[in-house]
Amino acid sequence: MSQKHSNGIVIVAAGRGERAGSSHEGPKQYRRIGGKAVIAHSLEAFLSWPGTGPVVLVIHPDDEALLDVATASIAGRRDCIVVHGGATRQQSVLKGLEALAGRGVTHAWIQDAVRPFVDAALFDRIEASLADGASGVLPVMPVSDTLKRGSPDGVVVETVPRAGLFAAQTPQVFALDAILDAHRRAAASGIGDFTDDASIAEWAGIPVRLVEGTPDNIKLTVKRDIAMADEKLARAALPDVRTGNGYDVHQLEPGDGVTLCGIFIPHDQKLKGHSDADVALHALTDALLATCGAGDIGDHFPPSDMQWKGAPSRIFLEHAVRIVREHGGTIMNADISLIAEAPKVGPHRQAMREKLAEILGISLDRCSVKATTNEKIGFIGRREGIAAIATATVVYGRGGA
Numbered sequence: 001m002s003q004k005h006s007n008g009i010v011i012v013a014a015g016r017g018e019r020a021g022s023s024h025e026g027p028k029q030y031r032r033i034g035g036k037a038v039i040a041h042s043l044e045a046f047l048s049w050p051g052t053g054p055v056v057l058v059i060h061p062d063d064e065a066l067l068d069v070a071t072a073s074i075a076g077r078r079d080c081i082v083v084h085g086g087a088t089r090q091q092s093v094l095k096g097l098e099a100l101a102g103r104g105v106t107h108a109w110i111q112d113a114v115r116p117f118v119d120a121a122l123f124d125r126i127e128a129s130l131a132d133g134a135s136g137v138l139p140v141m142p143v144s145d146t147l148k149r150g151s152p153d154g155v156v157v158e159t160v161p162r163a164g165l166f167a168a169q170t171p172q173v174f175a176l177d178a179i180l181d182a183h184r185r186a187a188a189s190g191i192g193d194f195t196d197d198a199s200i201a202e203w204a205g206i207p208v209r210l211v212e213g214t215p216d217n218i219k220l221t222v223k224r225d226i227a228m229a230d231e232k233l234a235r236a237a238l239p240d241v242r243t244g245n246g247y248d249v250h251q252l253e254p255g256d257g258v259t260l261c262g263i264f265i266p267h268d269q270k271l272k273g274h275s276d277a278d279v280a281l282h283a284l285t286d287a288l289l290a291t292c293g294a295g296d297i298g299d300h301f302p303p304s305d306m307q308w309k310g311a312p313s314r315i316f317l318e319h320a321v322r323i324v325r326e327h328g329g330t331i332m333n334a335d336i337s338l339i340a341e342a343p344k345v346g347p348h349r350q351a352m353r354e355k356l357a358e359i360l361g362i363s364l365d366r367c368s369v370k371a372t373t374n375e376k377i378g379f380i381g382r383r384e385g386i387a388a389i390a391t392a393t394v395v396y397g398r399g400g401a
């Protein structure tokens with residue numbers, strides 16, 4: 001059954017974070033991870049989601065200034081309602097729900113400020129469950145460790161079957177009237193040891209539907225959780241730089257010239273191959289494809305396919321450039337080493353670099369061509385073939401490859 005609803009958000013942030021230990025930044029919800037306070041991550045996740053209505057921030061009376069600093073740059077922060085919490089999470093949630101009442105909200109989304117990795121995909125799953133008529137929704141992750149019950153003196157008492165057991169996350173979402181009533185009744189009855197709102201709903205007889213949580217949506221509880229969250233965000237902010245390499249070799253035979261890096265060089269030999277046998281562009285094509293795991297030149301242009309007979313190798317390279325761009329890549333640099341006894345590459349090097357710059361669509365200083373002989377050793381030294389080694393550097397955008 002589908003029903004119209006409007007969402008009010010309660011973000012509880014009035015705890016003291018004793019298990020995480022103290023810091024000069026204040027309790028854990030004000031600690032900076034990835035350059036931003038934990039509570040700012042959680043708040044931004046909601047404010048950037050279109051389904052969000054009024055937001056209540058439940059804070060400790062001592063933390064007004066910390067909240068202002070932590071959320072100063074967040075658009076929409078000034079529209080949030082700020083109330084003071086209580087001595088327990090349960091009491092803080094009740095204060096937040098009371099602040100939502102009378103604001104035209106049908107459903108309350110109750111969120112721990114200290115779950116900074118909550119995401120819009122989870123909101124959408126919850127929303128779908130509400131639209132389907134759920135009166136309460138709880139995001140959960142199945143428990144994956146074997147569970148033991150221990151005695152106070154540290155001895156295993158029993159193994160608890162884990163089938164059907166889940167770890168509860170937030171946001172936990174309920175019809176506002178029902179959960180507010182349940183919280184009020186629990187408080188009036190002096191029951192103050194509920195650690196989450198789904199257990200209050202359970203106590204009050206409100207059916208709660210499970211939806212799949214998000215593995216990353218962890219609660220920052222101890223010091224190590226905060227350090228790991230910070231490292232995770234620091235890693236995510238690093239540019240995604242990838243390097244690919246490629247190698248190719250073609251045999252020489254009597255002829256009138258070779259094409260290397262797209263430049264024809266008159267010579268008394270030619271390179272034998274299905275296409276124009278430009279080893280340099282072939283190696284670079286492989287290097288580019290390697291940066292996004294897109295196979296090699298043979299996968300894209302099988303030698304058995306007659307349409308590539310005598311083809312100019314720039315079309316292979318252009319294809320690789322397209323694939324890199326489709327994966328969100330920006331080519332930063334291409335470097336080719338040619339290994340040939342002859343012809344001399346030096347006089348053509350500038351033209352080769354210009355050709356690479358044109359095909360790759362990057363500046364000349366990002367294109368390098370080098371050459372070396374093989375000191376008359378081996379098949380290259382005997383002028384039986386020419387080889388090329390290429391390296392490409394590509395930066396991929398987040399959400400790209």
Ligand SMILES: Nc1ccn([C@@H]2O[C@H](COP(=O)(O)OP(=O)(O)OP(=O)(O)O)[C@@H](O)[C@H]2O)c(=O)n1
Nearest residue numbers: 012013014015016017018019087088089092113
């Ligand atoms: N009196 C309280 C206690 C907790 N919370 C909030 O409830 C969430 C989850 O609680 P928890 O991780 O237990 O936080 P703390 O109570 O701060 O941690 P600790 O138990 O280690 O002191 C946190 O966002 C916390 O700020 C709250 O609003 N009011």
Ligand SMILES: C[C@](O)(CO)[C@H](O)COP(=O)(O)O
Nearest residue numbers: 089112168169170195196219
């Ligand atoms: C609400 C909660 O995050 C769900 O897992 C959890 O119960 C909070 O527990 P805590 O005792 O306040 O850490």
